[in-house]
Amino acid sequence: MSLPDPLVRLIEELQRLPGIGPKGAQRLAFHVLKTPRDETDRLTDAIRDVKEQVTYCSICSNITDSDPCVYCSSSDRDRTIICVVEEPQNVAAIEKSRDYRGTYHVLMGTLSPLQGIGPDDLKIKGLVTRIGAGGVGEVILATNPTVEGEATALYLARLLKPLGVRVTRIATGIPVGSDLEYADEVTMNRALEGRREV
Numbered sequence: 001m002s003l004p005d006p007l008v009r010l011i012e013e014l015q016r017l018p019g020i021g022p023k024g025a026q027r028l029a030f031h032v033l034k035t036p037r038d039e040t041d042r043l044t045d046a047i048r049d050v051k052e053q054v055t056y057c058s059i060c061s062n063i064t065d066s067d068p069c070v071y072c073s074s075s076d077r078d079r080t081i082i083c084v085v086e087e088p089q090n091v092a093a094i095e096k097s098r099d100y101r102g103t104y105h106v107l108m109g110t111l112s113p114l115q116g117i118g119p120d121d122l123k124i125k126g127l128v129t130r131i132g133a134g135g136v137g138e139v140i141l142a143t144n145p146t147v148e149g150e151a152t153a154l155y156l157a158r159l160l161k162p163l164g165v166r167v168t169r170i171a172t173g174i175p176v177g178s179d180l181e182y183a184d185e186v187t188m189n190r191a192l193e194g195r196r197e198v
Helices: 005-015 022-034 037-053 088-095 124-132 147-163 185-193
Strands: 078-085 102-106 138-141 166-169
Touching: 005 022, 078 088, 078 124, 088 102, 102 124, 124 147, 138 147, 147 166
Parallel strands: 078 102, 078 138, 138 166
Antiparallel strands: none
């Protein structure tokens, strides 16, 4: 079946989105085609507004529609603690806990020599500047427990400790509701290393 050029173009563009393959893109494109015009206009406006109104915080590099972001500008936040994460979506995950009351710093990625991503490609200089300005007592490294995340945490720990700040790492191990028999060796090892007294 030969599809009209605009529909083919939409399918091609949708395939560029993460997690969307050819069949998913085609389903979405046909859904957009069937959707009433006012609904597709709202989707178009939402995409345009995100590109025009959402930016990065000049202090922590988190996504925001006002600079500085809500976390950096809030008087309720403990500015002596900075939680370092890989991406803006990690901030939302930590905020779900409702326990953390410090500030954030978003690296915008991890060290990955194989992909050509080094320290200068991440938002590390801003973190060092914040710590150098004084007033920071602890930096929590909350990078993902991947090879790249671990390498980034190790690099940051070595870089930041000489600055006189306490550097900690989030705990990793067996998730709540999981069975031990399904844990891999690395996860089990981390769970044992991170054990605490009860």
